[in-house]
Amino acid sequence: MAVYAIGDIQGCYAELMNLLELIHFDPANDQVWFTGDLVNRGPASLQVLRAVRALGDSAITVLGNHDLHLLAVAEGHAPLHKGDTLDAILTAPDRDELLAWLRQQPLMHHDPALHTTLVHAGLPPQWDLAMAQACAKEVETVLRSDDYARFFQHMYGNQPEVWRDDLAGWDRLRFITNSFTRLRYCDATGHFDFKAKGEPGTQPEGYLPWFEIPGRRNENLRIVFGHWSTLGLRRERNIVSLDTGCLWGKQLTAVRLNRNATVFCVECSQHRHPGSGTSTMETTAR
Numbered sequence: 022m023a024v025y026a027i028g029d030i031q032g033c034y035a036e037l038m039n040l041l042e043l044i045h046f047d048p049a050n051d052q053v054w055f056t057g058d059l060v061n062r063g064p065a066s067l068q069v070l071r072a073v074r075a076l077g078d079s080a081i082t083v084l085g086n087h088d089l090h091l092l093a094v095a096e097g098h099a100p101l102h103k104g105d106t107l108d109a110i111l112t113a114p115d116r117d118e119l120l121a122w123l124r125q126q127p128l129m130h131h132d133p134a135l136h137t138t139l140v141h142a143g144l145p146p147q148w149d150l151a152m153a154q155a156c157a158k159e160v161e162t163v164l165r166s167d168d169y170a171r172f173f174q175h176m177y178g179n180q181p182e183v184w185r186d187d188l189a190g191w192d193r194l195r196f197i198t199n200s201f202t203r204l205r206y207c208d209a210t211g212h213f214d215f216k217a218k219g220e221p222g223t224q225p226e227g228y229l230p231w232f233e234i235p236g237r238r239n240e241n242l243r244i245v246f247g248h249w250s251t252l253g254l255r256r257e258r259n260i261v262s263l264d265t266g267c268l269w270g271k272q273l274t275a276v277r278l279n280r281n282a283t284v285f286c287v288e289c290s291q292h293r294h295p296g297s298g299t300s301t302m303e304t305t306a307r
């Protein structure tokens with residue numbers, strides 16, 4: 022059995038199909054993890070949602086900020102933003118089934134055999150594995166409850182910006198959600214900065230990528246994540262970042278998680294030259 026992780030798709034359905042073909046993905050034998058943000062901004066979010074759901078147990082996906090935004094918009098708790106491409110889902114005949122399925126997806130997945138953890142964005146430095154799992158479960162429990170719609174009324178916002186064990190109520194759930202789905206930079210004491218979105222080196226003084234915070238309590242885990250297209254593909258110190266900006270005309274990337282760390286990339290089809298191959302492959306043993 023091969024286990025792969027694929028970065029943020031954001032509605033790039035053609036590239037997803039090309040990548041699954043490139044890795045010879047076999048749903049009967051293989052498993053694929055998705056870093057979340059299946060939808061939005063790209064051209065074919067509805068098709069992506071249907072395709073990933075149809076993979077059934079062979080696919081594991083964690084929720085990203087765009088996935089949560091879709092659910093909030095569908096519940097009437099957020100307006101569509103400029104650049105959103107969610108209309109086809111919202112008006113689809115199978116909309117309710119697709120959204121109900123999406124709402125059941127986790128914020129985090131951990132595979133003990135692979136010593137590997139999947140999140141959309143990151144983890145605060147104060148959380149070890151057990152804490153991260155417990156926090157993910159708090160939000161997942163609300164999302165899976167009958168009362169889930171109220172969550173979206175309180176989800177948006179950048180506060181609180183630092184973890185405290187005694188955070189409670191919506192502030193606690195918002196912080197947890199922001200950690201898993203929006204985090205890029207924080208300072209050594211774990212205060213988040215959501216304004217900085219560029220590549221490392223462009224952030225305000227005193228802030229670091231979350232995975233470079235000295236002594237973070239989750240540094241023993243191999244963490245696979247997406248969300249950060251300006252970071253691109255990085256494999257270092259037990260982190261694998263996979264958002265390679267397919268949406269922005271770059272690539273959609275898969276990495277094999279077991280046996281070796283082979284990397285597979287397909288080019289964004291918008292930049293494909295007629296008559297040339299649609300795929301490129303790089304192999305790098307780790």
Ligand SMILES: [Mn+2]
Binds near residue numbers: 141202
């Ligand atoms: Mn994201």
